[in-house]
Amino acid sequence: MGSVERIASKFRDEGLRMTPQRQVVFEILQASDAHPSAEAVHAEARKKFPSLSLRTVYQTLHDLERLGEVQLLELGTGQARFDPGVERAHHHLVCERCGRVDDLFAELPSLELDAEASRGYRVNRAEVVFRGLCQSCREGTDASA
Ligand SMILES: [Zn+2]
Numbered sequence: 001m002g003s004v005e006r007i008a009s010k011f012r013d014e015g016l017r018m019t020p021q022r023q024v025v026f027e028i029l030q031a032s033d034a035h036p037s038a039e040a041v042h043a044e045a046r047k048k049f050p051s052l053s054l055r056t057v058y059q060t061l062h063d064l065e066r067l068g069e070v071q072l073l074e075l076g077t078g079q080a081r082f083d084p085g086v087e088r089a090h091h092h093l094v095c096e097r098c099g100r101v102d103d104l105f106a107e108l109p110s111l112e113l114d115a116e117a118s119r120g121y122r123v124n125r126a127e128v129v130f131r132g133l134c135q136s137c138r139e140g141t142d143a144s145a
């Protein structure tokens with residue numbers, strides 16, 4: 001995800017209305033490495049704009065996805081998560097208890113498939129999800145655990 005100014009101009013190029021409410025959605029995503037859900041972005045954005053609707057947040061997030069600025073992740077945590085880290089390909093670590101998502105930058109053994117294994121698919125990308133318990137869940141420091 002690029003700078004807020006660059007995204008704002010990309011939005012305007014697309015003929016999308018640039019509002020302070022949308023801009024705060026950009027800022028929250030950019031400042032977060034938690035791969036927030038739309039609900040989490042909404043909760044944060046409402047501190048600044050109490051009347052902001054979840055619908056506007058969803059729409060802004062999906063516009064950002066369409067423009068290639070965020071990636072939508074379905075990681076089985078119950079809610080779609082949004083990842084602004086699209087510049088550098090990476091994998092994810094997912095906590096099965098609290099739903100925490102962390103980036104994983106690691107060179108993994110080749111994910112190339114031979115013709116038989118790929119069953120006729122033309123594969124565009126592959127990502128690996130490592131599931132387990134995050135450090136706070138392991139240490140039992142999470143009050144909700
Ligand atoms: Zn956890």
Ligand SMILES: [Zn+2]
Pocket residue numbers: 035083085090091092102103104
């Ligand atoms: Zn990520």
